[in-house]
Amino acid sequence: MAAVHDDHAHGHGHGHEHGHDDHAHGPPKGMMRWLTTTNHKDIGTMYLWFSFSMFIVGGLMAFGIRAELFQPGMQLMTPEFFNSLTTNHGLIMVFGAIMPAFVGFANWQVPMMIGAPDMAFARMNNWSFWLLPPAALLLVAAFFVPGGAGAGGWTFYPPLSVQMGMGMDMMIFAVHILGASSIMGSINIITTILNMRAPGMTLMKMPLFVWTWLITAYLLVLVMPVLAGTVTMLLTDRHFGTNFFNAAGGGDPIMFQHIFWFFGHPEVYIMILPAFGIVSEILPTFSRKPLFGYSSMVYATASIAILSCVVWAHHMFTVGMPVTAQLFFMYATMLIAVPTGVKVFNWTATMWQGSMSFETPMLFAIGFIFLFTIGGFSGVVCAVVPVDIQVQETYYVIAHFHYVLVSGSLFALFGGVYYWLPKWTGHMYDESLGKLHFWMSMVFFNVTFFVQHFLGLAGMPRRVPDYALQFADFNMISSIGAFGFGLSQLIFLAAVVKCIRGGKKAEAKPWEGATTLEWDLPSPAPYHSWVTPPVVK
Amino acid sequence: MKNETKVQRKASFLQAIKAVSWAFFGIRKKSDHDHDAATLTLGQVIVAGIIGAAIFVTSVLMMVKLVTS
Ligand code: HEM
Numbered sequence: 001m002a003a004v005h006d007d008h009a010h011g012h013g014h015g016h017e018h019g020h021d022d023h024a025h026g027p028p029k030g031m032m033r034w035l036t037t038t039n040h041k042d043i044g045t046m047y048l049w050f051s052f053s054m055f056i057v058g059g060l061m062a063f064g065i066r067a068e069l070f071q072p073g074m075q076l077m078t079p080e081f082f083n084s085l086t087t088n089h090g091l092i093m094v095f096g097a098i099m100p101a102f103v104g105f106a107n108w109q110v111p112m113m114i115g116a117p118d119m120a121f122a123r124m125n126n127w128s129f130w131l132l133p134p135a136a137l138l139l140v141a142a143f144f145v146p147g148g149a150g151a152g153g154w155t156f157y158p159p160l161s162v163q164m165g166m167g168m169d170m171m172i173f174a175v176h177i178l179g180a181s182s183i184m185g186s187i188n189i190i191t192t193i194l195n196m197r198a199p200g201m202t203l204m205k206m207p208l209f210v211w212t213w214l215i216t217a218y219l220l221v222l223v224m225p226v227l228a229g230t231v232t233m234l235l236t237d238r239h240f241g242t243n244f245f246n247a248a249g250g251g252d253p254i255m256f257q258h259i260f261w262f263f264g265h266p267e268v269y270i271m272i273l274p275a276f277g278i279v280s281e282i283l284p285t286f287s288r289k290p291l292f293g294y295s296s297m298v299y300a301t302a303s304i305a306i307l308s309c310v311v312w313a314h315h316m317f318t319v320g321m322p323v324t325a326q327l328f329f330m331y332a333t334m335l336i337a338v339p340t341g342v343k344v345f346n347w348t349a350t351m352w353q354g355s356m357s358f359e360t361p362m363l364f365a366i367g368f369i370f371l372f373t374i375g376g377f378s379g380v381v382c383a384v385v386p387v388d389i390q391v392q393e394t395y396y397v398i399a400h401f402h403y404v405l406v407s408g409s410l411f412a413l414f415g416g417v418y419y420w421l422p423k424w425t426g427h428m429y430d431e432s433l434g435k436l437h438f439w440m441s442m443v444f445f446n447v448t449f450f451v452q453h454f455l456g457l458a459g460m461p462r463r464v465p466d467y468a469l470q471f472a473d474f475n476m477i478s479s480i481g482a483f484g485f486g487l488s489q490l491i492f493l494a495a496v497v498k499c500i501r502g503g504k505k506a507e508a509k510p511w512e513g514a515t516t517l518e519w520d521l522p523s524p525a526p527y528h529s530w531v532t533p534p535v536v537k
Numbered sequence: 538m539k540n541e542t543k544v545q546r547k548a549s550f551l552q553a554i555k556a557v558s559w560a561f562f563g564i565r566k567k568s569d570h571d572h573d574a575a576t577l578t579l580g581q582v583i584v585a586g587i588i589g590a591a592i593f594v595t596s597v598l599m600m601v602k603l604v605t606s
């Protein structure tokens with residue numbers, strides 16, 4: 001092949017019929033490959049490694065938080081630094097770890113699953129990724145500027161966010177950049193899915209992972225500009241004399257919260273819908289049965305996405321609003337649990353009477369269903385106004401959203417990595433390492449976060465570096481769990497690195513129950529896949 | 538399947554509303570769904586979806602008014 005190609009390169013410009021031979025060059029070597037790549041697989045890989053490193057950075061911050069909370073009293077750090085840690089732990093996990101990880105999955109999987117050769121806008125794809133490292137740099141560097149990193153919470157509430165030093169400006173710019181990256185990524189995903197499906201792949205034949213990403217991408221395009229807009233208003237309040245959020249100047253700090261949560265609630269669904277998609281791929285494969293209620297799943301996803309835009313003020317029940325508004329947001333929030341419940345029902349029904357096997361991806365998927373449901377229920381508890389007035393800004397809320405985000409989104413991501421690693425690397429991962437990773441994560445996760453429900457119900461406020469003596473025991477348990485959970489993630493790293501380095505050769509379709517298109521490609525998937533689109537019947 | 542699409546192109550608007558209402562609940566019978574997929578157009582679904590969202594919001598609001606009056 002190379003010889004043929006050389007001929008043609010040194011020959012005369014009769015290149016047309018060989019046009020596609022450009023591909024045979026393969027990627028350039030070294031750093032330039034990664035800087036200039038427009039290949040969806042390379043970009044997906046970079047997204048995934050970026051998000052893993054942010055996961056480590058955010059995780060180290062959590063170590064700091066839990067170390068300080070190990071015992072009552074102030075031991076390790078100043079309260080200001082503690083607040084910077086909670087703030088940036090949240091921001092980095094949301095924008096640096098979870099969201100880019102899902103975009104990484106979309107890059108790898110969407111083209112392979114719909115039979116497309118690459119993403120629609122390959123160069124923009126490169127740009128969406130390379131915006132991320134500068135944003136991460138801004139977030140981390142903020143710790144070293146005068147005044148330290150932003151410390152008013154990941155939610156940017158004024159007046160604190162208007163008062164802080166330049167660390168806050170860096171945080172705002174980072175969010176601008178991350179938002180631009182997400183919007184470009186979403187446009188790319190939407191265009192790819194709508195225009196580049198293989199012949200015969202109608203919308204209603206798309207794998208559920210593709211569907212959930214399509215809907216998520218629309219949500220992202222809808223709400224990221226809202227976030228960018230409102231943090232820009234903060235910026236002008238800070239530096240250009242506007243008073244959007246300054247009561248003394250006729251502004252309204254509460255308005256910030258409304259705008260922020262109009263972004264913020266859809267954002268939490270942005271972080272869970274692709275997770276639903278991954279779980280909906282894994283469960284049928286290891287139950288050896290088609291997904292129960294495929295069309296219901298599509299409908300439920302769309303309906304969750306729409307409804308998620310009218311529930312935002314459940315984050316603000318203690319801020320003060322008319323009782324009509326409280327009831328509206330309470331009812332709407334509880335109704336959104338209905339399509340979510342439909343999904344849990346469908347997953348359970350998919351496993352029902354299937355011939356199940358319990359490889360690591362399946363373990364994570366089942367762990368997901370089990371623990372996400374607990375998180376969904378504590379969400380409904382928070383939605384009840386009189387209850388929420390007790391638990392808002394307490395550890396109960398922390399417990400709720402870690403059940404949906406860690407044992408929800410993150411577990412689905414882990415499951416997805418193990419599920420598709422054979423396709424990505426061409427090797428099988430080490431099953432016993434995977435299982436060890438699952439069980440350690442499962443146990444330590446619950447040790448860390450289950451007790452936080454009780455702490456919250458007993459009244460321990462969130463975002464505090466010190467606490468009253470009666471909370472001491474549960475906090476110590478929670479901290480021990482957190483250290484265990486964090487260290488368990490080294491097993492994940494070991495399993496992935498080991499799988500990349502070698503291992504049993506993976507067949508094209510290592511999971512006998514798998515049905516989607518990517519399994520028709522060889523393992524590892526060739527650098528350019530589906531150059532001629534498959535025909536879907 | 539293909540021929541069917543040709544024959545009964547374009548469903549009534551009522552059908553679009555019906556499909557969207559079921560979608561809000563998150564459940565749809567397989568046969569009804571196949572029928573929808575064959576006859577509904579994207580435009581119809583989007584318009585019905587927006588109307589559906591408006592109906593959802595007003596009915597929750599009415600419910601609230603009822604409870605607080
Ligand atoms: C059944 C579905 C759900 C319901 C009913 C629900 C309800 C709620 C409510 C009422 C709150 C506000 C609690 C308070 O601040 O007092 C809340 C907070 C939160 N929820 Fe959920 N939720 C659900 C699912 C999810 C999912 C799927 C995610 C993300 C994957 C999520 C992430 C969050 C986060 C991050 C917060 C806290 C934000 C903050 O204050 O920092 N929730 N949820």
Ligand SMILES: [Cu+2]
Binds near residue numbers: 265268312314315
């Ligand atoms: Cu919410």
